[in-house]
Amino acid sequence: MAQNQTELLIDHLDRSLLGLGSAATEQLIGKDPEAAQEWHFIRTAVDAVQNAALYDQVSSVKKQWLAQTSTARPNGAIVRTIYRNVMRVAACVFLVAGGAALYKYTTATSSGLYEKYYSSYSLNASRGTERQDAIDQAYNNKEWKKVATLFTALKEKNNKSYFLAGIADLELKHPDDAIGKFQQIIAVNVQSGGDYFQDEAEYYLAMSWLAKNEPNEAMPLLEKIKANKDHLYHDKVMSMSFTDLKILEYKK
């Protein structure tokens, strides 16, 4: 196609768009297949330009629309942000709590609790009216082996001597022996209906079970003390972590 003929067709198209097409050029397109083909290519090119320009315009409005809708929904955006933050905080709390629980689980031991809650029994503090005898003196002097020896040598044993001997056993790290002595006090009281050294025996029996790593045995005693506000060791037991004890029970 000659250059001038192509330009003629382009001019014809431009005028056609204004409704001013040339009849002569129309005839040329109708008769000359080459001109007709070129005419179609030019029209296709112009259609393509118009379509691309319209596409650009729609794209531009679409971008503004999308920007508008994203700012017009601030609540949604904030909710998402808060939701994410809440979830992050929750995840952190969960991790921290989970870590703490795991730490507590792995570090909670019966002997650890025993060390934490065991305290030596002060003879003077609770039974000041008692006449101090040899075993009392040995006890007050923390001569645990001597207490044990004197207890064994005693002909007449009572709840107090059993109790002091039991504490001496605990101090000497003989919880099995201590358990036997404290249970003896409780058994005697059950039989006699008395309560001499009952509260002390119950509490230190529980401690002895913990020392022996038998929290399942300690728990009923501690629960009983906890439930009894008049118990000598109620406040002491109330200060204990029953979570730790439950963990120990579970681990057992």
Place this chain on the structure above:
Amino acid sequence: MNVAEKYTDAELIASIGNQKDLNKAILYLYQQYSATTSSFIIHYGGSEQDAEDVFQETVLAFIEIVKKGKYRMEASIKTFLVSVAKNIWLNEIKKKERSGFREKQFEKGRDQQDTDVSHLMGDLEEKRQLREIVNKLGEPCRKLLMLFYYENLSMKEMLDHLPYENEQVVRNKKYKCLQQLTGMIKENPAIARQISQIVK
């Protein structure tokens, strides 16, 4: 741009037809109809991005149909847009060779109105290819041709937007740009073949 004007269907058609405030009309189309067509596209397996793209093509096709005077207002704009969107999405599904089942299900949901609009829309894939060819044209030519054929500016008015000395230079440049574009289209075998068949 914050608040679109409100149009009746007739006002919207008139505004698009005479290209008066076309941006406002496009914005109105987005505000009123994008949600409806988007939910439809998503219902038929499209993503949100698919829905956005399809609605953009829908608006494009709708404006072209209106400009060519082919929109007869036999259905509401909403119904018509949904039909156009359905056709575009069906083409997308076919193109991407998605599941036959979904396509069959989709076909079942089409009504007579959908069939009517398909021939009004022309070959969307061809239009897409042609847009790509236009975009491959250098920016000076692209801009010049758009100013003349889309913005309908005169040679004199185009001088304000282009770095050329006078109208004759602009006119000569326009010849060259349009011929360059025509040449690029001729190099596309599918489009060239189609045009050859039309002429025969």
